[in-house]
Amino acid sequence: MLLEMDQLVKRYHHDIVVDHLSLKIREGEIFGLLGPNGAGKTTTINMITGLSKIDQGSIKIFGQDLGINGKRIKEGIGLVPQEIALFDDLNAWENVAFFGGLYGLKGDLLKERVQRSLKFVGLDEHQKKFPKKFSGGMKRRLNIACAIVHQPKLIIMDEPTVGIDPQSRNHILESVRALNREGSTILYTSHYMEEIDAICSKIAIMDQGRIIAQGTSDELKKMISSEERILLTVSDISYSMTEEIKKLKGVIDCHTKGQEITILAKKDSALIGQISLIISNLGAEIHSLQVDKVTLESVFLTLTGKTLRDAE
Amino acid sequence: MIILKNCFKRMLRSKLSLLLILVLPPLMISLLLGVGNNGTGYPNVGLVDQDESLLAKQLKEVLEDHASITMLQEEEINQALSGGRVSLVFELEKGFTEELINGNSPVLHSYKIQESNSIIPVQLAADAYVRAAKNLAIMAEGDTEVFYERLQLYQEGPLGLEIIQSNGVDGGIIERAIFSMGILGMNMLFLSMYSSIHLLKDRENRTFYRIQTSPLPQWNYLIQNIVGFLVIMLIQISGVFFILNFVLDLYLGVDVPALFGVMSVFAVVCVAFGVAVASLSRNKRQAGATASMLITPMAMLGGMLWPREIMPELFQHIGIFLPTTWLMDAVTHVVINGSIMAAAWEMSILILFSIVLFLLGSWRKVLIS
Numbered sequence: 001m002l003l004e005m006d007q008l009v010k011r012y013h014h015d016i017v018v019d020h021l022s023l024k025i026r027e028g029e030i031f032g033l034l035g036p037n038g039a040g041k042t043t044t045i046n047m048i049t050g051l052s053k054i055d056q057g058s059i060k061i062f063g064q065d066l067g068i069n070g071k072r073i074k075e076g077i078g079l080v081p082q083e084i085a086l087f088d089d090l091n092a093w094e095n096v097a098f099f100g101g102l103y104g105l106k107g108d109l110l111k112e113r114v115q116r117s118l119k120f121v122g123l124d125e126h127q128k129k130f131p132k133k134f135s136g137g138m139k140r141r142l143n144i145a146c147a148i149v150h151q152p153k154l155i156i157m158d159e160p161t162v163g164i165d166p167q168s169r170n171h172i173l174e175s176v177r178a179l180n181r182e183g184s185t186i187l188y189t190s191h192y193m194e195e196i197d198a199i200c201s202k203i204a205i206m207d208q209g210r211i212i213a214q215g216t217s218d219e220l221k222k223m224i225s226s227e228e229r230i231l232l233t234v235s236d237i238s239y240s241m242t243e244e245i246k247k248l249k250g251v252i253d254c255h256t257k258g259q260e261i262t263i264l265a266k267k268d269s270a271l272i273g274q275i276s277l278i279i280s281n282l283g284a285e286i287h288s289l290q291v292d293k294v295t296l297e298s299v300f301l302t303l304t305g306k307t308l309r310d311a312e
Numbered sequence: 313m314i315i316l317k318n319c320f321k322r323m324l325r326s327k328l329s330l331l332l333i334l335v336l337p338p339l340m341i342s343l344l345l346g347v348g349n350n351g352t353g354y355p356n357v358g359l360v361d362q363d364e365s366l367l368a369k370q371l372k373e374v375l376e377d378h379a380s381i382t383m384l385q386e387e388e389i390n391q392a393l394s395g396g397r398v399s400l401v402f403e404l405e406k407g408f409t410e411e412l413i414n415g416n417s418p419v420l421h422s423y424k425i426q427e428s429n430s431i432i433p434v435q436l437a438a439d440a441y442v443r444a445a446k447n448l449a450i451m452a453e454g455d456t457e458v459f460y461e462r463l464q465l466y467q468e469g470p471l472g473l474e475i476i477q478s479n480g481v482d483g484g485i486i487e488r489a490i491f492s493m494g495i496l497g498m499n500m501l502f503l504s505m506y507s508s509i510h511l512l513k514d515r516e517n518r519t520f521y522r523i524q525t526s527p528l529p530q531w532n533y534l535i536q537n538i539v540g541f542l543v544i545m546l547i548q549i550s551g552v553f554f555i556l557n558f559v560l561d562l563y564l565g566v567d568v569p570a571l572f573g574v575m576s577v578f579a580v581v582c583v584a585f586g587v588a589v590a591s592l593s594r595n596k597r598q599a600g601a602t603a604s605m606l607i608t609p610m611a612m613l614g615g616m617l618w619p620r621e622i623m624p625e626l627f628q629h630i631g632i633f634l635p636t637t638w639l640m641d642a643v644t645h646v647v648i649n650g651s652i653m654a655a656a657w658e659m660s661i662l663i664l665f666s667i668v669l670f671l672l673g674s675w676r677k678v679l680i681s
Contacts, residue, residue, distance in 0.1 A: 049524075049525040050524070050525060051521060051524055051525060071527045071529075072527075074525065074526060074527040075527050077525070079522065079525045081518060081521070081522060083518050084518070085517060085518035085519050085521065085522040086517065086519065087318075087322070087517065087519055088513075088517060089322050089325065089326070090318075090321070090322065094321070098314060098318055099522070099526070101314035101317075102314055102523060102526040102527070102528050103526060103527065104527075146522070
């Protein structure tokens with residue numbers, strides 16, 4: 001195992017932010033960590049990178065205990081923080097060189113690695129420019145270059161594609177795949193399910209400080225393959241309507257938002273007819289009806305009871 | 313050393329910091345000295361000698377190098393001062409020398425109505441002479457003959473006041489040297505705020521947290537920055553000394569390296585002050601507000617902009633709790649006595665200030681973590 005967390009606990013005053021979390025990441029994986037805001041993802045990352053102290057449990061990285069060999073372990077980790085962390089008064093080349101220097105790189109090796117990192121993220125032609133002249137996407141890419149200059153074995157990417165254009169996002173996702181092909185193990189967190197689904201070989205879903213499910217994308221989808229999500233747009237939603245629907249056999253959950261009703265139910269062809277009957281009996285009209293196939297989003301919804309965008 | 317290099321690169325690249333480091337202090341000093349050149353003439357000083365000792369006679373000789381001395385009786389003091397005949401009166405009570413030789417600390421009383429720049433060197437000269445006499449009396453262990461012998465040697469010695477006068481240095485020049493160090497000290501305090509902002513910038517742009525995820529320990533980051541700020545401040549002092557000495561041709565006392573030493577100790581205080589402000593401020597704006605709230609009053613109360621003696625007693629007492637006061641005292645002693653040892657006590661206090669300020673900076677750091 002490249003990274004092993006065992007019964008990890010982090011408390012802030014009386015709140016448990018990370019609650020007996022155990023997780024294993026194998027070498028060569030792109031591991032996706034999914035969870036709403038406040039799920040404890042960033043706190044977990046902070047503990048892995050040594051920014052937060054561990055209250056209970058242990059973390060082993062590269063087979064070594066983080067509490068004992070922290071300095072050596074840190075040499076093999078590269079963090080791409082959620083917020084852009086660059087020096088405004090240093091140009092792109094100097095920013096990357098600074099972070100390379102922190103990991104002991106110097107002389108020709110440093111120059112070569114800086115050049116390579118900037119080329120990798122497509123900024124080699126902008127190396128003399130200062131970050132304030134960069135677009136959001138370019139800053140994100142420079143943020144990545146600073147994290148990979150020392151060629152870490154483990155790269156932790158905390159929401160690296162937030163607020164950027166599709167072109168830069170694609171570039172970053174391609175970069176993640178390329179880094180993985182070159183031998184780096186990647187821990188990737190994102191709000192974008194499709195990103196996680198597209199690039200991660202293994203996924204863990206985190207909520208309220210705990211891992212509530214983990215596996216490959218297919219394994220997670222199989223967990224709820226006997227269920228389906230029915231989305232209805234109705235003219236006049238009432239409390240009694242949702243209560244009646246919830247009473248139907250096979251309905252797991254039913255909640256409303258505006259004119260929309262979202263129903264999570266066991267697969268049953270007769271159920272849609274029964275739901276339509278309840279709605280028409282209550283004098284409302286169905287404007288649209290959609291039965292969703294299983295996606296990572298529906299897995300997340302099933303397990304946490306909320307969508308990621310709601311959680312944002 | 314990467315943090316240190318980065319610190320130099322970022323601070324020296326900015327035109328604003330270069331202006332603050334090298335251009336502003338000599339510019340301010342030359343402008344203010346040009347304005348403040350008036351009123352440093354030869355003052356009239358009265359002396360009431362009830363002691364009638366050899367020491368009193370020698371004190372009169374010393375004072376005559378700084379002022380025109382008029383001998384007065386005790387009952388004439390008020391009239392002479394209010395009538396403007398003299399600006400300052402010293403009174404040596406009967407038995408002053410005897411008490412001094414016996415190892416006590418008699419007081420040399422001084423009277424004045426209004427503070428003026430011209431009487432400061434006279435006061436300083438009297439103060440230095442009496443202090444030296446007290447030390448000699450302690451060494452003489454009550455032996456009058458030994459005491460006067462040593463006092464004679466002191467007056468003729470290389471560290472005495474005579475050497476200053478033999479160089480043709482008048483009180484106004486000494487005063488200007490002290491004043492210029494005050495202006496430099498104030499600029500150093502402002503530069504320390506630049507250090508605070510530099511540290512806070514790292515926190516605001518999140519690079520500080522990113523650095524913490526690297527193998528570099530947090531203490532190492534702080535030490536390298538502190539060394540960087542200190543070196544930049546020493547560059548400032550060197551640059552300003554060079555400009556004052558060789559370009560503006562300003563007299564900086566007989567022992568310029570000693571004065572440089574005092575300013576270097578104050579540089580440590582300034583860096584510690586910057587680190588403490590950075591730790592206690594949430595952002596750059598707050599640090600800026602703290603700077604304007606603290607530095608100017610510190611400079612005023614510490615006697616960097618004008619002599620402390622012209623302020624009400626309450627303000628003078630408040631000044632005791634400020635490093636600026638101790639810097640100005642140290643500068644005064646070194647400029648007048650020409651020896652760094654003359655300011656040993658003041659420098660110890662300055663070092664104490666820097667320790668307290670560094671502790672304050674690290675205390676907040678512990679809270680953050």
